[in-house]
Amino acid sequence: MAVDLVSxxxxxxxxxxxxxxxxxxxxxxxxxxxxxxxxxxxxVRYARVTDGPRLLAMLPTYACRxxxxxxxxxxxxxxxxSTAADTGPGGYLLVGGSADLRSGFHVGPxxxxxxxxxxxxxxxxxxxxGRGLLFPYAYGPTREVLDAATGGRISWAxxxxxxxxxxxxxxxxxxxxxxxxxxxxxxxxxxxxxxEAAAWPWGEVAGEAAEVIAVHNTRKGxxxxxxxxxxxxxxWADCPSVxxxxxxxxxxxxxxxxxxxxxxxxxxxxxxxxxxxxxPVRLAAYVSVLYHQPARYGxxxxxxxxxxxxxxxxxxxxxxxxxxxxxGGVLDAAATRELLTRP
Numbered sequence: 001m002a003v004d005l006v007s008x009x010x011x012x013x014x015x016x017x018x019x020x021x022x023x024x025x026x027x028x029x030x031x032x033x034x035x036x037x038x039x040x041x042x043x044v045r046y047a048r049v050t051d052g053p054r055l056l057a058m059l060p061t062y063a064c065r066x067x068x069x070x071x072x073x074x075x076x077x078x079x080x081x082s083t084a085a086d087t088g089p090g091g092y093l094l095v096g097g098s099a100d101l102r103s104g105f106h107v108g109p110x111x112x113x114x115x116x117x118x119x120x121x122x123x124x125x126x127x128x129x130g131r132g133l134l135f136p137y138a139y140g141p142t143r144e145v146l147d148a149a150t151g152g153r154i155s156w157a158x159x160x161x162x163x164x165x166x167x168x169x170x171x172x173x174x175x176x177x178x179x180x181x182x183x184x185x186x187x188x189x190x191x192x193x194x195x196e197a198a199a200w201p202w203g204e205v206a207g208e209a210a211e212v213i214a215v216h217n218t219r220k221g222x223x224x225x226x227x228x229x230x231x232x233x234x235x236w237a238d239c240p241s242v243x244x245x246x247x248x249x250x251x252x253x254x255x256x257x258x259x260x261x262x263x264x265x266x267x268x269x270x271x272x273x274x275x276x277x278x279x280p281v282r283l284a285a286y287v288s289v290l291y292h293q294p295a296r297y298g299x300x301x302x303x304x305x306x307x308x309x310x311x312x313x314x315x316x317x318x319x320x321x322x323x324x325x326x327x328g329g330v331l332d333a334a335a336t337r338e339l340l341t342r343p
Contacts, residue, residue, distance in 0.1 A: 020106040026263035028104030062098040064089035079157040092134035093126035105142040123339040135329030163308030163321035193284035216273030247293040249285040258289035268307035
């Protein structure tokens, strides 16, 4: 078994990489992470483990080149219950991901119980620059593997939960009676408010969708602009393994959009935005793009899984979502150095 550090994903096969871990879906896929290599704000390296011709692990790491967080959501000082002493980006090497608020863990199943050499390589790269290790937006199974490998030395904080509609694409028969009642009520409301629903390729509605998203984000206190939205989604549109779709809902005085990412056998609702004021009309448009259109689209396409994103947990739970907890982990520089001396 050999361990080394490489600077680009082009060193390995895309299908072989994606087969290591699909927990985070499209946001941690080969082609999406390859796009991050072009982000000048980060220096990207991968800790690779091979056994002859077989790829056992290809774990992304990110070192920030600047003195400000590229995305403040990755600053552990903003995480609930965080005990991070040094929250500047120069103090850490990020492991797993640096964007999209979810991180994969590209370590094959046979290596997960013996990741010591891999973790030593990552810790050595961090310690050489006086950095600690940051594990942002990690799923529960990743946390368990890392805790076992480090003896529980990593300090964890809750950073969110991803909604998954595990049964939505197989029909409603398996759903609880309570969820079925909510969905029937939704459909009646959508019909009463005469919502016009449609699914589009991004290119056909990019202008309208970007405007609605930018206005929505700005209204929520996150300054945005249609041009910035188009730039963000241009990356997804150029991602070879991902199909970018937009769900729209229009009714009197309200426009709603939801962007969706089709990757392999799953659909992920990526972002939802609406215009208009609260009331039955807006609610009808909202539930159309939140659940009903994506569920119908996924079922018609024969997809296996519907991901519902990170926010608005209450309305998603009412419609049958289960939640995968996300965790932010911090290992300070001193504890990172200690990993290098462990037997």
